[in-house]
Amino acid sequence: MSGGKEIFRARAVVKEYIPGRGFFGRSRRPVRALDGVDLSIDEGEVVALVGESGSGKSTFARIAVGLEPPTSGSIRLGGIDIAPGDKAALRAARRRMQIIFQDPSGSLNPRITAGEALAEVIRVHRRAPRRAAKEAAVDLLERVGLGGDDYRRYPHEFSGGQRQRIAIARSLAASPRFLVADEPLSALDVSIQAQILHLLIRLKKEFALTLLFITHNLAVVENIADRVAVLYRGRIQEEGPAGLLLRTPLHPYTKELVAAAVLFRPGGGRPVADLSSAVLPDPPAAEGCPFEPRCPIARARCVGARIEAIDTGGGRKVACLRATGEDTPA
Numbered sequence: 001m002s003g004g005k006e007i008f009r010a011r012a013v014v015k016e017y018i019p020g021r022g023f024f025g026r027s028r029r030p031v032r033a034l035d036g037v038d039l040s041i042d043e044g045e046v047v048a049l050v051g052e053s054g055s056g057k058s059t060f061a062r063i064a065v066g067l068e069p070p071t072s073g074s075i076r077l078g079g080i081d082i083a084p085g086d087k088a089a090l091r092a093a094r095r096r097m098q099i100i101f102q103d104p105s106g107s108l109n110p111r112i113t114a115g116e117a118l119a120e121v122i123r124v125h126r127r128a129p130r131r132a133a134k135e136a137a138v139d140l141l142e143r144v145g146l147g148g149d150d151y152r153r154y155p156h157e158f159s160g161g162q163r164q165r166i167a168i169a170r171s172l173a174a175s176p177r178f179l180v181a182d183e184p185l186s187a188l189d190v191s192i193q194a195q196i197l198h199l200l201i202r203l204k205k206e207f208a209l210t211l212l213f214i215t216h217n218l219a220v221v222e223n224i225a226d227r228v229a230v231l232y233r234g235r236i237q238e239e240g241p242a243g244l245l246l247r248t249p250l251h252p253y254t255k256e257l258v259a260a261a262v263l264f265r266p267g268g269g270r271p272v273a274d275l276s277s278a279v280l281p282d283p284p285a286a287e288g289c290p291f292e293p294r295c296p297i298a299r300a301r302c303v304g305a306r307i308e309a310i311d312t313g314g315g316r317k318v319a320c321l322r323a324t325g326e327d328t329p330a
């Protein structure tokens with residue numbers, strides 16, 4: 001923890017999806033996408049949420065901004081508790097947060113020009129008159145690296161990277177304090193990824209944003225994040241300051257991730273491994289560590305009771321009996 005003012009907090013967030021009926025109408029077991037996630041974010045922080053495909057990152061993103069309710073657990077944003085079903089609290093909280101996605105096309109209306117889309121959001125959110133909204137929209141286009149001429153262009157007239165800039169501008173038009181970015185670089189050419197990453201870093205400072213940045217690319221984490229939370233099968237396995245966590249990972253899963261990723265170094269030019277194609281093994285038979293089936297240092301105890309994250313000092317938390325020394329030899 002940086003000791004700052006908490007702006008976002010998730011407590012014991014669980015999300016279960018009920019899959020469609022199977023053959024002969026047999027109901028399938030619910031999929032537990034999130035299994036008791038605790039995460040606090042201080043004002044001005046950039047927290048990276050990392051984990052392989054299917055670990056629950058997007059589910060957490062949607063719940064964090066109120067697009068979906070959790071099955072249980074709580075979300076608090078800017079001092080507002082968003083209890084499931086509390087529509088007034090959700091509306092108040094949602095004014096302060098925005099989300100951007102991997103594919104910006106989905107959130108841009110093809111029939112509205114980039115400038116008009118921004119001006120519309122500005123009129124509604126800032127209650128600005130038409131002319132002021134237009135001026136603010138032009139200003140926003142320039143702040144995300146586009147020109148005033150782009151005001152009149154339609155989404156299909158832009159490249160993928162430019163469309164992501166528009167999506168970013170549109171999220172900023174609502175003057176959010178908290179921005180969730182769900183893999184905002186993944187759909188872009190590698191050469192464009194660095195540009196958008198640096199844009200986000202700059203805008204974060206200019207707009208005094210707090211950022212939850214979701215990625216499966218550890219090289220990106222090293223560039224943007226103050227803190228990292230590692231998600232595996234819906235549970236946070238390790239959390240801590242970015243530099244420390246990447247240099248000296250404690251959880252065996254984090255160790256595996258860090259070893260697999262060839263961390264980007266300036267001038268290095270080596271390919272960067274990512275986690276998008278990792279395959280999840282079957283879940284463990286009983287309560288216990290979700291990583292146990294894959295863990296090189298697992299012990300019989302790891303399959304028993306639920307393993308809670310333990311504070312190891314220096315702002316780090318680890319959910320591993322072996323790493324935290326809880327596993328005293330019998």
Ligand SMILES: Nc1ncnc2c1ncn2[C@@H]1O[C@H](COP(=O)(O)OP(=O)(O)OP(=O)(O)O)[C@@H](O)[C@H]1O
Pocket residue numbers: 017018019031032033051052053054055056057058059060216276
């Ligand atoms: N709407 C849904 N209905 C049913 N199951 C879902 C739904 N959304 C997510 N899931 C399941 O929840 C789990 C977590 O999915 P999620 O999309 O959150 O993972 P992710 O970490 O974002 O993965 P990726 O890196 O591929 O984007 C997966 O098993 C997924 O199949």
Ligand SMILES: [Mg+2]
Pocket residue numbers: 057058059
């Ligand atoms: Mg996802």
